[in-house]
Amino acid sequence: MPTSKETMLCLLGQLSLVDxxxxxxxxxxxxxxxxxxxxxxxxxxxxxxxxxxxxxxxxPDTPLTPPFEGARDMLPVADTSxxxxxxxxxxxxxxxxxxxxxxxxxxxxPPRF
Numbered sequence: 609m610p611t612s613k614e615t616m617l618c619l620l621g622q623l624s625l626v627d628x629x630x631x632x633x634x635x636x637x638x639x640x641x642x643x644x645x646x647x648x649x650x651x652x653x654x655x656x657x658x659x660x661x662x663x664x665x666x667x668p669d670t671p672l673t674p675p676f677e678g679a680r681d682m683l684p685v686a687d688t689s690x691x692x693x694x695x696x697x698x699x700x701x702x703x704x705x706x707x708x709x710x711x712x713x714x715x716x717x718p719p720r721f
Contacts, residue, residue, distance in 0.1 A: 610636030615653040622688050625695040637676070642698050645705040649682065651675040656682035657697065660704035666697050 616631070616638055623629045628643035631650075638650040648657045656675040657663050663683050672681035688694060 611638055611650050611653050616650060619650060619655060619688055622691050622694055623698070625691050626698045629698070642702055642705065644708055645702070646708070647698060647701060647705055648685075649675045649679075655685040655688050657685055657701065658705060659683050660701050662700035662704055663697060666700060 620629070620631065623640070626642065628641075630641045630644075632639050632641070637652075639646055640648040640650065640655075646658070648655055650656070652675075654675070656673070657667075659672055659682055667683050667685065670683045670686070673684050674681050675684075685694075685697070
């Protein structure tokens with residue numbers, strides 16, 4: 609079931625205390641970026657964060673779960689109602705998030721005449 613726009617708008621409101629949050633829709637679900645790094649997915653109306661050490665420390669009893677079939681395991685965030693807790697989580701995770709991969713530029717083909 610795709611994530612509803614209402615759920616995403618509510619979640620973005622909860623993340624309003626976190627600087628540098630952006631999102632992108634991807635096939636009915638969403639990716640959340642923190643200062644350009646992928647930090648979380650929103651799938652089936654549920655927030656999943658990358659399982660970096662900081663997130664595991666702040667969500668110690670949360671089992672790793674894939675957000676969708678074939679995905680790597682992530683940490684589901686059960687309670688997204690506490691803005692301050694979400695800010696703490698995302699800010700603690702940021703230094704451990706992997707840098708975005710550099711896209712290779714395709715060589716330009718010469719024009720055909």
